Amino acid sequence: MGKGIILAGNMIVDITYPIERYPGESELTTILGETERSTGGLVCNVITDLAKLDGSLPLQAVGLIGDDPEGDLVEKELGKWKNIDLSQVVRTGKSSVTIVMSSKENKKRTFFQYRGNNASFDESYIHWECMKGDIFHVGYLLLLDALDAEDEVYGTKMARLLKHAQEHGLKTSIDVVTETGNRFSKVVPPALRFTDYCVINESEAQEITGVLLRDEEDRLYPEHMKEALVRMKEMGVALWAVIHCPEGGFGLDEEENYVEVPSLRLPKGYIKGSVGAGDAFCAGVLYGAEMNYELRDAVRLGICTAAASLSEVNAVDGVGTIKEVMKLEMDLSG
Secondary structure, three states, X not given: OOOOEEEEEOOEEEEEEEEOOXXXXXXXXXXXXXXXXXEEHXXXXXXXXXXXXXXXXXXXXXXXXXXXXXXXXXXXXXXOOOOEEEEEEEEOOOOEEEEEEEEOOOOOEEEEEEOHHHHHOOHHHOOHHHOOOOEEEEEEEOOOHHHHOEEOOOEEHHHHHHXXXXXXXXXXXXXXXXXXXXXXXXXXXXXXXXXXXXEEEHHHHHHHHOXXXXXXXXXXXXXXXXXXXXXXXXXXXXXXXXXXXXXXXXXXXXXXXXXEEEOOOOOOOOOOOOOOHHHHHHHHHHHHHHOOOOHHHHHHHHHHHHHHHOOOOOOOOOOOOHHHHHHHHHHHOO
């Protein structure tokens, strides 16, 4: 395989509503301005961030977009980047759409997801002979119905897909969507057995490993991070297990070296939106993996890329070149 990163899975259009606060059930809230339509989902967010970080890095998108205006938007936006190969993107059916409620009060966002054609994305849409790269990043687990389905041999169809990717000489990487419910223990562990890089947030890591990382009062337990990372490795992650959260990034590398990098100290008013910050962090870590960084340096890049993402409302506008995002480390470090 040649140099580059393949991004496969969810391709979504985000429709973001800026609201005063998120209401309780049967309560009213105020929409504060115009809605914004932008590309979203793992493929669109991570591939765009990578293209902005390094315009010379070969990138390939694999997934489904609709034969509709939302599909037109995705094709137009990703088509702006000369290093993004869209030849493996299929247009069919209705696009996947996420309604994002972005609260001014606490900067948190709440998602309402319409699966659309993403629900049917599976290995039949992946032509291994056409894959151009050496890292295959796929997700989100728990948001790809066909790949989350059971498999008699591998546990899930996603696990089978990752096994086949490794058999074709690709290093594998996964990300998971945050949701409530009990599906984590059923869907994620089978995939971890065939995963080289796993980059997830603290809530997802807690659900997967059973290790307490954040309690109901929103208190973080950084002293438990290494235990959760070790558990992820025991479940099968071969190279890098990484957890990110607003407070920082934590990781365990292929030699079991533990790293911990605090988040940047962002000034009041800096954060305009948090949509896509996790994907931005992941883009930085994946870039580091592709370029043979030490894990600590890859996590540092992830921290800075996420901080850049937070400076704009949508998922990707805030990200710049590697030089630009790493400058934030000097400007905003605590």
